[in-house]
Amino acid sequence: MAAGKLPLRVREKRQGMATLDGTGGALTLAYRQDSRIRVGRVAETVGRSLIYLVIVVLFLGPFIWMFFGSLRKESEITGYMFPFSWNTIVPVEWTLQNFLDIYGISEAGQKGGLKFHIGLMNSGLISIAVVSCSLVFNTMAAYFFARLPFPGKKYLTAFVVATFLLPFEVTVVPLYLVVSDLGMRNTYWSMIVPFFASPFIVFMLTQFLGTIPKELDEAALVDGANYWQILWQIVFPNAVPAILTAALIEFQFIWNLFYWPLIATSSLDLQVIQVMIASQTTDRTIYWGRTFAGLVSAVVPVLLLFLFGQRFYFRGAVLSGMK
Amino acid sequence: MTAQAIAGLAPRSGWLTLQRRRYLFALVFVLPALLNFAIFRYVPILLAGQASLYDYSLLGGFGDFVGLKNYVHAFEDDLFVTSLLVAIKFALMKVPAQVALALLLALFVSREVRGMGAIRTIIFIPVVTSLVVGSLLWAMMYNKDLGLIQSLLGVFGIGHTAFMSNPVLALPSMVFMMVWKEVGFSTIIFVAGLKGIPAMFYDAAAIDGAGRIRQFFAITLPLLKPVLLFVVVTQTISAMQVFIPIFVMTQGGPFYATDAIVYYIYQNGFQYNDMGYASAMSFIVLVLLVAVSGLQFKALKGNVDY
Numbered sequence: 001m002a003a004g005k006l007p008l009r010v011r012e013k014r015q016g017m018a019t020l021d022g023t024g025g026a027l028t029l030a031y032r033q034d035s036r037i038r039v040g041r042v043a044e045t046v047g048r049s050l051i052y053l054v055i056v057v058l059f060l061g062p063f064i065w066m067f068f069g070s071l072r073k074e075s076e077i078t079g080y081m082f083p084f085s086w087n088t089i090v091p092v093e094w095t096l097q098n099f100l101d102i103y104g105i106s107e108a109g110q111k112g113g114l115k116f117h118i119g120l121m122n123s124g125l126i127s128i129a130v131v132s133c134s135l136v137f138n139t140m141a142a143y144f145f146a147r148l149p150f151p152g153k154k155y156l157t158a159f160v161v162a163t164f165l166l167p168f169e170v171t172v173v174p175l176y177l178v179v180s181d182l183g184m185r186n187t188y189w190s191m192i193v194p195f196f197a198s199p200f201i202v203f204m205l206t207q208f209l210g211t212i213p214k215e216l217d218e219a220a221l222v223d224g225a226n227y228w229q230i231l232w233q234i235v236f237p238n239a240v241p242a243i244l245t246a247a248l249i250e251f252q253f254i255w256n257l258f259y260w261p262l263i264a265t266s267s268l269d270l271q272v273i274q275v276m277i278a279s280q281t282t283d284r285t286i287y288w289g290r291t292f293a294g295l296v297s298a299v300v301p302v303l304l305l306f307l308f309g310q311r312f313y314f315r316g317a318v319l320s321g322m323k
Numbered sequence: 324m325t326a327q328a329i330a331g332l333a334p335r336s337g338w339l340t341l342q343r344r345r346y347l348f349a350l351v352f353v354l355p356a357l358l359n360f361a362i363f364r365y366v367p368i369l370l371a372g373q374a375s376l377y378d379y380s381l382l383g384g385f386g387d388f389v390g391l392k393n394y395v396h397a398f399e400d401d402l403f404v405t406s407l408l409v410a411i412k413f414a415l416m417k418v419p420a421q422v423a424l425a426l427l428l429a430l431f432v433s434r435e436v437r438g439m440g441a442i443r444t445i446i447f448i449p450v451v452t453s454l455v456v457g458s459l460l461w462a463m464m465y466n467k468d469l470g471l472i473q474s475l476l477g478v479f480g481i482g483h484t485a486f487m488s489n490p491v492l493a494l495p496s497m498v499f500m501m502v503w504k505e506v507g508f509s510t511i512i513f514v515a516g517l518k519g520i521p522a523m524f525y526d527a528a529a530i531d532g533a534g535r536i537r538q539f540f541a542i543t544l545p546l547l548k549p550v551l552l553f554v555v556v557t558q559t560i561s562a563m564q565v566f567i568p569i570f571v572m573t574q575g576g577p578f579y580a581t582d583a584i585v586y587y588i589y590q591n592g593f594q595y596n597d598m599g600y601a602s603a604m605s606f607i608v609l610v611l612l613v614a615v616s617g618l619q620f621k622a623l624k625g626n627v628d629y
Contacts, residue, residue: 051431052442058503059445062460063452065471077469084474141356148349156353163364167612169564169585173592173605174367177374194363197356227348256453258567263593274455278571288463295459299452306451310444313451317508318515 063299065089070098070292077288098293114290116297118269119276124301126191126261126272127254133196134250139243141197142205143231147217163199172259179264190264191272195254201246204319208242209235245312245319252302252313273298368609375603380596393603403604405579406587409494413583414562416498422555425506426547429513430539443514446507454504458571461500462487465572487572490580497568497581509554516550517543556619560612584608 069077072091080087101109102116144150145157175194176185184190216238217230225233236243258274265271271279277294306313375393378386397403432443449457464471465486473483486496524542533541544551566585569575575582575590582590584604592601 048436052438055428055442056445059449059507062464062471063448065464066460081469081471081474082477084478088471088474137355137359140352144349144353148352150346150349150353156357159357160360163360165613165616166364166368167560167564167609169566170588170605170608170612171364171367171371173588173598173601174371174374175363176592177370177598177602178363178367181370194359197359199360199364202356227352231352252451256455258453258455259570259589262570263589274453277459278455288469291459291463295456298456302451302453303448306448307444310447313447314443314511317447317450317511 066292066295066299069289070296071095072289073097074287074289098287098289099297101287102290102293102297114280115268116273116276116294119271119273120297120301122188122270123255123273123298126188127251129188129192130195130254131247131250133192134198134201135243135247137197138201138205138246139236139239140231141202142209143227143235145202145206146209147214147235148227160199160202164203169259172263175260176263184264186265186267186270188270191254191257191261191270194260195250198250201250204316205239205242205246207319209239212238241312244309245316248305248309248312249316251305255302368606371602371605371609374599375606377599379599379602381593381598382596386599389599393600394607396600397604397607402579402582402587403584406582406584407608409579409581410563410565410583410585413494413498413565414559416495417501417562418555418558420498421502421506421509421558422551424502425509425513425554426551428506428510429517430543432510433514433517443511446510448507449504450507452504454567455571457500457504458568461496461503462572465496488577490577493573493577493580497565497572500568500572501562501565505558509558512550512554513547516547520546552619552622556616559619560616563608563612563615 068089068091071094073093073095076087076092080092097106100106101112102114104110104113104115104117141160145153145160150156179185179190179194182193184193212235216234220230220234256274257272258278261272262275262278265275273294277291277298280294374385376388376390378389380386428446432439432446463469467473467483467485467488470486472486476482476484484492486492520543524546525538528538528542563583564585565583566589569581569583569586570589573581575586585608588601588604588608591597591604
């Protein structure tokens with residue numbers, strides 16, 4: 001291969017990408033003759049489009065099947081399954097009956113004792129309660145770790161970081177013993193109190209607060225503000241993106257929680273939506289339409305939040321992956 | 324603190340100096356979180372340690388002190404050993420598959436070309452949906468009589484195939500679903516890792532005549548190693564604790580083929596009402612996983628500096 005002499009276009013592109021991309025293809029192509037470039041481009045575009053298609057079908061396909069399935073009649077789902085055709089996925093006749101059933105609005109739903117609206121309400125209530133508490137207590141703790149003087153602070157940091165080593169699912173049974181002893185079994189509290197602070201979020205926010213200039217709080221201290229005022233009036237407004245990321249991660253975590261609410265509560269009125277869809281509808285029921293409708297109900301809130309706040313989710317994923 | 328505040332404090336001499344007052348005020352900020360971690364993260368482990376030494380049931384609470392009986396029982400219990408092996412098998416299948424696929428996807432989606440943002444979003448959608456939804460959805464797709472996959476297989480002339488009720492296919496099918504669900508998470512982490520590699524390395528390599536594949540093995544992989552190792556460690560620990568898909572898709576069957584350890588602990592504690600034994604097993608697995616991640620982290624630390 002020829003040394004040096006990268007065409008300007010390629011160089012610009014590569015700098016713009018700022019990485020990665022010895023794998024980009026642009027570089028290899030640039031060394032070829034003009035006509036071959038055009039052929040190569042077409043081949044690359046076709047290849048890339050194929051990969052796009054596979055990704056879309058594989059990752060979105062199941063959800064599309066689920067959404068359409070929730071909007072059709074039971075007889076249609078079974079009737080059009082074989083042989084595979086357009087209507088295996090897409091409804092012939094659209095209906096909201098499944099949703100009316102699972103929310104106990106229709107007569108059939110009431111007879112079946114379906115109360116998915118309660119599950120949604122419980123999940124929403126618990127998630128919002130946890131997110132609110134966690135915003136206050138995690139931010140306070142992060143402010144402490146990032147800013148406040150305290151003797152032996154590194155031991156406290158170790159106390160927090162060491163919890164990362166504790167595997168969550170394995171400690172669920174032990175957690176159950178504690179929550180029972182505190183008399184919180186089968187209450188809303190059992191699903192809120194254990195989560196009002198999160199070591200991971202404290203850690204994440206601490207790192208972010210460390211990047212806010214210290215001069216800001218020092219100036220406020222001189223002006224006579226105390227730590228409490230500095231936190232809420234100076235640090236908090238400067239940390240909104242990080243705090244929003246934390247709130248979204250926390251909401252998703254609590255909304256999607258299953259194992260803990262499954263064992264912490266036994267009464268139907270306290271069931272969260274995740275437990276409800278797993279216990280009241282399965283792949284073995286005869287009502288696939290209702291099951292689909294239940295799944296859609298459990299997915300839509302987090303899906304909407306994700307679609308509107310994507311960059312926060314990606315940032316959160318990267319931070320948790322790097323912790 | 325203002326001069327006024329200091330003046331106000333001065334007479335209260337003795338133990339509560341200004342310095343200590345400040346520390347106390349600071350402590351107020353962190354105390355709620357520390358209490359939470361103590362009560363809901365550390366105390367459970369102590370309590371489980373205690374419960375594991377007793378006959379302990381959900382309804383009856385603490386019964387007789389039985390010493391190490393529950394631990395001895397665990398090592399004599401074939402199902403405990405089997406369930407540990409199932410968890411290990413699950414992790415051994417899932418982690419390499421997920422890491423390899425995530426790496427490929429990351430190389431693809433980290434390119435800043437048109438439409439790639441949408442692709443990143445699509446790959447991440449299964450990540451934000453709950454594992455219960457993912458498990459149920461795939462259970463329906465795998466369903467032997469009515470599953471969408473059966474319908475698709477029919478296009479190729481393949482008849483109804485049992486996935487979740489087949490002892491050989493059940494675990495791999497579950498792994499497939501889990502990789503589908505979580506690969507986007509690892510992908511995004513790898514994308515961030517890839518963006519951290521300076522472009523000049525590739526420019527230099529290209530000038531030296533290294534091709535794309537050579538560049539991947541000589542630059543990308545070594546520089547991505549810390550991120551790669553981290554993902555492997557965390558994914559291994561989480562894969563070993565698989566629970567939800569088992570609960571939803573197979574209930575540990577067929578013939579214990581998917582009865583991984585956390586589900587077996589759940590069965591003993593909440594279905595057979597033997598909390599003492601469940602605690603003992605939790606304790607063993609906890610020690611095991613902490614040791615594994617501790618070791619892996621140590622290995623990782625040794626590998627970061629080069």
